Amino acid sequence: MSSCFVPNGASLEDCHSNIFCLADLTGIKWRRFVWQGPTSSPILFPVTEEDPILCSFSRCLAADVLSVWRRHHTPGRRELWLFWWGDDPSFAELIHNELSSEEDGEWESGLSYECRTLLFKAIHNLLERCLMNRGFVRVGKWFVKPYQKEEKIINKSEHLSCSFTFFVHGDSNVCTSVEIAxxxxLQRLGEExxxxxxxxxxxxxxxLSPYGLNGTLTGQTFKMSDHPTQKLIEEWRQFYPICLNPKESQEDKLEDTDWEDDSLAAVEVLVGKAS
Structure with a gap:
């Protein structure tokens, strides 16, 4: 089409959009599982083997099942929500036997505001893992690609930050609005x-990723030869892609990455002001 047929003289090649359609909700199904745990001793870090919710959530992530968990206003009570299309996933393999199913639904019954909000969070979890597999880190609502140690700090498009906002367009289209800034x-911590x-x-x-907390590096380090450190890393790897070399951030390499016993695996960081 020539420019004379376009009111402002522009063509579609000159147009850009920051809104993208991600999924069609038609046919979606969901199920809510709950677990009533102890009302004391808050969880400070994942203990997947001992926590039915985190155990089930990690299995869902490994099986690529869209899922999200949250705390309930009742002390000690937590929920795990699963979303899928088509055939039901194998709940017997994914869900811990201490969890109970309290609610399920499908597209024909409609999606409540609460259900849509949790679906958006589950999609955000999926995007976060995909971006982390490609070398990005999350700082608050922003995803940023850190500079490598030897890389010159200049303005490059691949180091722009992005954030995502989700909404339903029309009757069933889940869309995201991408904000660029x-x-x-930023640079990752190195051994130096x-x-x-x-x-x-x-x-x-x-x-500190993912919430952008400010901290102070003490200089205390921990290696993989330390058993508690090894257990901590293995726990976190079920939820976040972790590898020794940030350059080897492809998903297929993450699964095959082996940690050496003398590898620097963790550091001590103080958060907050001392009283």
Missing amino acids: QHQP HPSLAQQSSSPLQVI
């Missing part, structure tokens, strides 16, 4: 940073 350059923290007379400030 330019933030201060703990030494710098020990030698520096001033605190070495860091930012």
Whole structure:
């Protein structure tokens, strides 16, 4: 079509959009599982083997089942929501036997606001894992690609930050609006940073993913030869892609990555001000 047929003289090649259609809700199904745990001793880190909700959630992630868990206003009570299309997943293989099914639904019965909100969170979880597999990190609502140590800090399009907002368009289309921004350059912690923290007379400030908390690096390190550290890393790897070399961030490489016993696996970070 020539430009004379377009009111402003532009063509579709000149148009851009930050809104994308992700899925059609037609035929979607969901189920809610609940677990009543102890009302004391809050969880400070994943203990998947001992936690029915986290155990089931990690199985769903491994099986690529769209899922999300949340705390209930009742102390100790938590919920796991599963979403899928087509045939039902194998609940016997995914769900811990201490969880009970309290609600299920399908597209024909309609999606409540609560159900849509949790579906959006489950989709966000999926996007987060996909982006982390490609070298991004989450800082608050933003996904940022850190610079490599040897990389020059210049403005590059691949280092722009992005965030996602979800909504339903029309009757059944789940869409996302992508916001793009330019933030201060970030760099991953390297083996040299703990030494710098020990030698520096001033605190070495860091930012913690995924919530963007400010912290201070103490210089204390932990290696994979330390059994508690190894257990902690293995627990977290069920929820977040973790590898030794950020460059080897493809999903197929993550599964085959082996950690050496003398590898730097964790560091100590202080969060908040000392009283």
